[in-house]
Amino acid sequence: MLKQVMEIYELMDDANVDGEAVRKLLGGRGLKGVSVRTFKGAKGSTDFVKVLIPGSRGKSAGGSAPTLGILGRLGGIGARPERIGIVSDADGAVAAIACALKLADMAARGDVLPGDVIVSTHICPDAPTQPHEPVAFMGSPIEMQDANDAEVEAEMDAILSIDTTKGNRVINHRGFAISPTVKDGWILRIADDLLDIYEWSTGLMPNVLPITMQDITPYGNELYHINSIMQPCTATGAPVVGVAITAERPVPGCGTGASRETDIEETSRFCLEVAKAFGEGKCSFYDEAEYARIQKRYGSMAALKTPGNA
DSSP states (O other): OHHHHHHHHHHHSSTTOOHHHHHHHHHHTTOOEEEEEEEEETTEEEEEEEEEEOOTTSGGGTOOOOOEEEEEEOSOSBBTTTSOSBBGGGHHHHHHHHHHHHHHHHHHTTOOOSSOEEEEEEEOTBOOEEOOSSSOEEOOSSOHHHHHHHHOOTTOSEEEEEEEOOSSSSOOOSEEEEOOOEETTEEOOOOHHHHHHHHHHHSSOOOBOOOOTGGGSOTTSSOOOSOSTTGGGGSOSSOEEEEEEEOSSOOOTTOBSOOOHHHHHHHHHHHHHHHHHHHTTOOOSSOHHHHHHHHHHHOOOGGGGSOOOO
């Protein structure tokens, strides 16, 4: 997928890029289900891009194959005028849209996945920055609830949430890592099927992103979050897995010259292989029987999806 990643990276490394530029590129490769919605907030504006890649037996065609959501999570792809060029935080958006472009190219050559895939992210070349420890983060012109409302769809039976996760000291590996599955406030064990796909697609031992209870609560509750990677789990009952693009040393989200196309490609290729297997019914994000036993013994943890007590 390196060709698609480089193509999207070049498209987004532009002070004037917007959602329409993304729609034009994807539309020119045969994708008709691309929508763009501009959202304006107190700190600026951004374009939400949503792409439907129909499956041969997907819900959009009246079939029953499950739908995978691939979300590119970020504050912004640029921090202009404070920083010149595309920032590290953009990697999630690049990876997600590269997946859509690769699926479009595959479909044009006769390789159509069984299930629908919905890809969503937002395009903002001039987002604000914000302080964070141990290194500065990108801010966003929108609130997290707005992003969840725009990107998380009820049709998604499972979600891969891609986010640059380099501004920390808990994952020290260059490449990508996957999180445990999160469903309705429960942090479940890491799915064996996803570990298999990680190993097969990279030829490496899997790296795992450690997450905490704070990370799966909504933004705005005055608790520390590693970043926004797990925020989709607060807006859906579907299982969510974070796909973190990582580094050996802490890297600011607003840093430029910090993206590695090969790391993004590895991440995108993993997501593509998950999409293939999930649509075929050969990839489970969690053990349904075990989850039922958890619910019976301990009850719901859905309160963690809410802001909690003030």
